[in-house]
Amino acid sequence: MDTLKIIFKVLILTGLFFTFNVVFSIAADFPPTIVFGLYGTDTTYAQMRSKSETFGGIEVSGLLGWRTPTFNGGYFSLNSILSVFYYFFGIEELDDFESTSIEIAIPLQYNKIKIGGGLDSSFTGIGGYSRYFRPYWEAGYYSIDGRKKVQPFFVYRGYCLKQPNFYEDSIFHEGELGINYSSSILRRYKILLKGGIERFTEYPLYDSSGDITGNKRNDYIASIAFEVNGLWGYFSDYRINVSISLVSSNANRYISIVNYLDEDSESNLTLLVESEIGWSPDRRINLQVSPYIGYEFYFNRDALDDLGNPSGKSLKIFTLGSSFRADYTLNNNFYFVIKSTGASKWANDPQENGWSIILSGGIEYAF
Amino acid sequence: MIFKSINYKGKNIGITKIININIMKTKTVGGYMSVPQFLLLFLSVVLISIISPVLIFPQFNASIIQNSNLSEYYKKAIENELKNAINDGIPENLLESRIREGIAKGAGGEKILQVLVNEIQLMKKARLILLSIQGGKRLLKDEASWARTANLLSAGISEEEIKTIVKACQKRWSDYRSATYLYASLIRWKLSREKSLKIIEAVLESSLKSDDFIGIIEILIEGRRLRIHPENMAERIIEILPYIDNTEKLKEKILYINQ
Numbered sequence A: 001m002d003t004l005k006i007i008f009k010v011l012i013l014t015g016l017f018f019t020f021n022v023v024f025s026i027a028a029d030f031p032p033t034i035v036f037g038l039y040g041t042d043t044t045y046a047q048m049r050s051k052s053e054t055f056g057g058i059e060v061s062g063l064l065g066w067r068t069p070t071f072n073g074g075y076f077s078l079n080s081i082l083s084v085f086y087y088f089f090g091i092e093e094l095d096d097f098e099s100t101s102i103e104i105a106i107p108l109q110y111n112k113i114k115i116g117g118g119l120d121s122s123f124t125g126i127g128g129y130s131r132y133f134r135p136y137w138e139a140g141y142y143s144i145d146g147r148k149k150v151q152p153f154f155v156y157r158g159y160c161l162k163q164p165n166f167y168e169d170s171i172f173h174e175g176e177l178g179i180n181y182s183s184s185i186l187r188r189y190k191i192l193l194k195g196g197i198e199r200f201t202e203y204p205l206y207d208s209s210g211d212i213t214g215n216k217r218n219d220y221i222a223s224i225a226f227e228v229n230g231l232w233g234y235f236s237d238y239r240i241n242v243s244i245s246l247v248s249s250n251a252n253r254y255i256s257i258v259n260y261l262d263e264d265s266e267s268n269l270t271l272l273v274e275s276e277i278g279w280s281p282d283r284r285i286n287l288q289v290s291p292y293i294g295y296e297f298y299f300n301r302d303a304l305d306d307l308g309n310p311s312g313k314s315l316k317i318f319t320l321g322s323s324f325r326a327d328y329t330l331n332n333n334f335y336f337v338i339k340s341t342g343a344s345k346w347a348n349d350p351q352e353n354g355w356s357i358i359l360s361g362g363i364e365y366a367f
Numbered sequence B: 001m002i003f004k005s006i007n008y009k010g011k012n013i014g015i016t017k018i019i020n021i022n023i024m025k026t027k028t029v030g031g032y033m034s035v036p037q038f039l040l041l042f043l044s045v046v047l048i049s050i051i052s053p054v055l056i057f058p059q060f061n062a063s064i065i066q067n068s069n070l071s072e073y074y075k076k077a078i079e080n081e082l083k084n085a086i087n088d089g090i091p092e093n094l095l096e097s098r099i100r101e102g103i104a105k106g107a108g109g110e111k112i113l114q115v116l117v118n119e120i121q122l123m124k125k126a127r128l129i130l131l132s133i134q135g136g137k138r139l140l141k142d143e144a145s146w147a148r149t150a151n152l153l154s155a156g157i158s159e160e161e162i163k164t165i166v167k168a169c170q171k172r173w174s175d176y177r178s179a180t181y182l183y184a185s186l187i188r189w190k191l192s193r194e195k196s197l198k199i200i201e202a203v204l205e206s207s208l209k210s211d212d213f214i215g216i217i218e219i220l221i222e223g224r225r226l227r228i229h230p231e232n233m234a235e236r237i238i239e240i241l242p243y244i245d246n247t248e249k250l251k252e253k254i255l256y257i258n259q
Helices: A002-025 B035-056 B059-066 B072-087 B092-104 B109-131 B136-141 B143-154 B159-168 B173-188 B193-205 B214-225 B230-243 B247-254
Strands: A033-047 A053-069 A075-089 A093-108 A111-122 A132-143 A150-161 A170-184 A187-200 A218-232 A236-249 A253-255 A260-262 A268-279 A285-304 A310-329 A334-347 A354-366 B002-008 B011-018 B026-028 B031-033
Touching (some): A218 B214, A260 A285, B109 B143, B136 B143, B136 B173, B143 B159, B143 B173, B159 B193, B214 B247
Antiparallel strands (some): A033 A053, A033 A354, A075 A093, A218 A236, A236 A268, A268 A285, A334 A354
């Protein structure tokens, strides 16, 4: 009965989302793109050294995308996504995900201002995470002088994460300074410097006795990233992004079984290499692969041994993952889709080890 | 035969034969040629006979055919076809690469000859097409553009399509080859020929640089990933092209997500 109520609420919300978006976009110069998808999905995962588990079900999704040029040379865009997952094999669970965003671009001769915002949410939770609401916002100033190869930009963004059933509610602010450099259309470079702060409103900080103090968790994040993207011939494109992030946090954790306070448990240095390769030899076929490698080094967080005791060594986690999408269409309305996501983590703490693979296959229809 | 005494410092040192001058005289317009003139002519003919194969068939090209494993029949046939084509005004260097390629791949004489004949026919047809359009002579003077036109014909692109592209290049002759590469890629990607030609016309009317033409395919592919119908994307591209000077701005205006 509860499940049916939730499904009903989600359907009402879906209807409101799309009605609002379609009505708003009716007068557009370019018609909106609307895509409905139906997939079978299977997730297999294993944590620590436990036996793998599998659950599966169906996914129903809808997407609406619309962008229109404005009279002053800018544009206005609106995007909405709704996905509902109903698992009935292995577990019985209903997950959902919604996202709506708007963006306005205002050109200023050789520069441009972009203002945007949106809302990500999940009413029932998704992927093992509890339900949440995350409004976000962004404002940026971009140099778009096509006569120059080097084009700097500055962006401010933030979000507010609200999780009714979990304690990681937070407010996040970040500034990003970047430079785009286009040596040619075949190769483009980007350098990014970011600095941000995340304030947690409910995250518990402990004292040495294991009691919760009234202190608040604050994370300070700095990162530098280098990206190259471009074209391989006429039908392939690629992107490689290498980033190093430093998190300085006052968070701690209390390991009750050994009465141990693990101070500074979340400060870490992360190296991440992400890539994307896309290939579309003709309009019927699209292939995209996005592998990534990550290495996290925690400065003071203890790696635990098999019994859950601190090992005296700092936690290190190596992650290898990838996502894949292939779709085929004969008429660019009806698509056959296969997609997958997988990741594996290796750490010197058995509790951090694990892997998962999600496989989905289905159909999409685009208006 | 005439014998003449040779005298040196007043002394008779012998006799020598003198070739009958009458035999050596050749009749030329206005009279007979003298011996030196005849010798000069004879030497010139010999020299030209030696040099001319080098001029018509530069040493490396002739040797490639001669040094190949082809039979004498096909060596001669290929050389004759090449000679006739050059006499017909087709640049030799545009045909020589085909011969080199065939020999390097170990193709038989019949195959190489067939390819050469076919290539010559395409070059002649390309020439006719370019000459039939106002301003097409400019492209004919550029060997690379001429060869490119022949390549388009061999790829199955029709005379009408080529004429449309050439006409669209009236204000941007130097971008002809870039435009043809874009067109060939659009139809290879299976966009309709009608829409592809309209894109080419719009691109050549716009401020987009030829280096950025490849970005048009990139935008079509990104639109296809977002499940925007390619024909719809093509219309958006054509509509917005007059207002932009680079593909990044084009993407921003017509894709609903900036990838």
